[in-house]
Amino acid sequence: MLKIHRLTLVASAAAFAVALGASAVPAHAQTVKIDGSSTVFPITEAVAEDFQKSKKGKIRVTVGISGTGGGFKKFCRGEIDISDASRPILKKAMDECKKNGI
Numbered sequence: 001m002l003k004i005h006r007l008t009l010v011a012s013a014a015a016f017a018v019a020l021g022a023s024a025v026p027a028h029a030q031t032v033k034i035d036g037s038s039t040v041f042p043i044t045e046a047v048a049e050d051f052q053k054s055k056k057g058k059i060r061v062t063v064g065i066s067g068t069g070g071g072f073k074k075f076c077r078g079e080i081d082i083s084d085a086s087r088p089i090l091k092k093a094m095d096e097c098k099k100n101g102i
Contacts, residue, residue, distance in 0.1 A: 035064035036071020036084030044084050069093075076100055 034044055041063065048061035066074060068085045075083035076097040083089075089097075 030058075031060045031062065032082065033062050033064075033080040034082040034084060035066050035074050035080045037068045037086040038065045039068075039086040040084035041065050076102055078102060 032048075034048065045063050048063050052059060052061055063084075064071075064080075068087055071080065071083040071085060072089055072093040073096075074080045076093055078100060
């Protein structure tokens with residue numbers, strides 16, 4: 001089980017880095033909003049801090065802790081850019097995202 005959690009955390013950090021690095025929006029105008037799992041929060045916060053430092057503060061990253069379910073809800077409503085999760089997304093949440101064009 002611990003191996004699966006590590007894989008999830010590594011995958012989340014990698015997705016975060018790719019999402020931030022692939023943007024065409026001018027850096028001075030960009031804020032990346034992340035929310036979700038309190039389990040994943042420490043890693044996301046550390047990655048966000050390092051990323052902001054590497055961009056010399058031109059990109060702001062906010063990291064919240066609304067829980068995995070709360071993060072999925074916010075993501076599916078288009079309120080955040082990245083959802084941290086300590087479990088896979090449920091079909092109900094996937095359906096909500098699809099309904100909202102996400």
